[in-house]
Amino acid sequence: MATTASEVGQVQSNNRKSFTSVKALTESPQLTSLPPSYTYTTNSDDEHEIVTDPEEDDPIPVIDYSLLVAGTPDQRAKTIEDLGKACEEWGFFMLTNYFVSKSIMEKMVDEVFAFFNLREEEKQEYAGKDVMDPIRYGTSSNVSMDKVLFWRDFLKIVVHPEFHSPMKPPGFREALAEYSRRTWKLGKELLRGISESLGLGVNYMEHRMNLDSGLQMVAANLYPPCPQPELAMGIPPHSDHGLLNLLMQNGVSGLQLLRNGKWINVSSTSNCLLVFVSDHLEVLSNGKYKSVVHRAVVSNKATRISLAVVIAPSLDTVVEPAKELLDSQNNPAAYIGMKHRDYLQLQSSNRLNGKSVLDNVKI
Ligand SMILES: O=C(O)CCC(=O)C(=O)O
Numbered sequence: 001m002a003t004t005a006s007e008v009g010q011v012q013s014n015n016r017k018s019f020t021s022v023k024a025l026t027e028s029p030q031l032t033s034l035p036p037s038y039t040y041t042t043n044s045d046d047e048h049e050i051v052t053d054p055e056e057d058d059p060i061p062v063i064d065y066s067l068l069v070a071g072t073p074d075q076r077a078k079t080i081e082d083l084g085k086a087c088e089e090w091g092f093f094m095l096t097n098y099f100v101s102k103s104i105m106e107k108m109v110d111e112v113f114a115f116f117n118l119r120e121e122e123k124q125e126y127a128g129k130d131v132m133d134p135i136r137y138g139t140s141s142n143v144s145m146d147k148v149l150f151w152r153d154f155l156k157i158v159v160h161p162e163f164h165s166p167m168k169p170p171g172f173r174e175a176l177a178e179y180s181r182r183t184w185k186l187g188k189e190l191l192r193g194i195s196e197s198l199g200l201g202v203n204y205m206e207h208r209m210n211l212d213s214g215l216q217m218v219a220a221n222l223y224p225p226c227p228q229p230e231l232a233m234g235i236p237p238h239s240d241h242g243l244l245n246l247l248m249q250n251g252v253s254g255l256q257l258l259r260n261g262k263w264i265n266v267s268s269t270s271n272c273l274l275v276f277v278s279d280h281l282e283v284l285s286n287g288k289y290k291s292v293v294h295r296a297v298v299s300n301k302a303t304r305i306s307l308a309v310v311i312a313p314s315l316d317t318v319v320e321p322a323k324e325l326l327d328s329q330n331n332p333a334a335y336i337g338m339k340h341r342d343y344l345q346l347q348s349s350n351r352l353n354g355k356s357v358l359d360n361v362k363i
């Protein structure tokens with residue numbers, strides 16, 4: 001029997017009542033307008049914000065993965081150069097020809113849908129409190145801290161160095177294991193290319209970031225149709241922790257990147273993964289590569305799913321600028337070192353707000 005919104009437990013946040021999930025809220029027959037607790041107002045600086053598609057003469061970079069791993073030496077060298085440029089100029093690129101079949105990706109998206117379609121009580125078994133919980137289901141971003149609730153439910157799962165998975169729905173574990181294995185390999189290969197693009201040895205990142213025990217986290221986001229999408233926000237502006245984030249979507253758009261003061265719409269092209277430079281790559285490269293600020297807006301038409309795979313250093317790695325890139329005269333360290341675990345704690349104790357977490361380690 002389907003659970004109605006009034007039957008599910010409610011969470012108390014800043015003295016407001018809200019539902020345990022946006023999905024439960026949207027299934028409530030009374031819902032015709034956005035509840036006030038979800039009304040997101042951009043701060044006054046953003047009042048005249050510009051939202052636009054990518055300019056024709058400044059398109060989002062595209063990297064052909066097959067040329068990186070199976071191209072001629074010249075093709076690989078050119079791809080590494082393009083990778084470096086994309087990381088430096090955009091902090092973001094689209095990846096094509098990456099050897100993960102459409103069926104593996106579709107299976108994963110289907111299983112994510114099936115998870116969010118479980119009864120609310122079943123999902124609540126995974127309602128984690130702590131950022132270190134290996135499986136964590138929740139809504140908004142951080143309900144106890146968010147001033148406004150975000151139009152998003154999420155499921156976050158640690159899949160490396162130790163693999164975790166919810167037991168339900170039945171096919172979830174197998175799909176997740178396959179997708180995690182494939183994307184971990186992809187992430188490591190990209191980091192090899194990115195190491196080279198920085199003039200560091202091909203294995204530099206793998207060794208220095210201790211990727212043998214590196215953290216891989218899969219974060220599934222569900223954005224149900226919203227009655228007043230222009231008043232709500234799926235995920236507010238932020239950059240991600242870790243080195244890279246590999247994102248796929250279910251064919252519904254909503255992602256926007258901040259570039260030169262404008263929000264750029266990223267369309268939901270099939271057969272491509274979206275790759276974000278994340279905060280720890282910015283630190284390691286001493287700011288040469290910048291993590292990209294992004295957000296997810298919502299629509300009143302379709303349910304959107306996005307699935308992020310975070311490729312990150314081991315929790316005990318102290319991430320600091322690569323000494324090989326520093327020079328006390330011309331390029332002094334611009335960030336202090338911080339253990340990945342402490343960075344995660346810091347992120348979880350702050351509201352999502354642009355690059356405010358990274359600002360804590362900036363010199
Ligand atoms: O849904 C999206 O497009 C963005 C998701 C995201 O930023 C995240 O999971 O960190």
Ligand SMILES: [Fe+2]
Pocket residue numbers: 238239240294
């Ligand atoms: Fe993100």
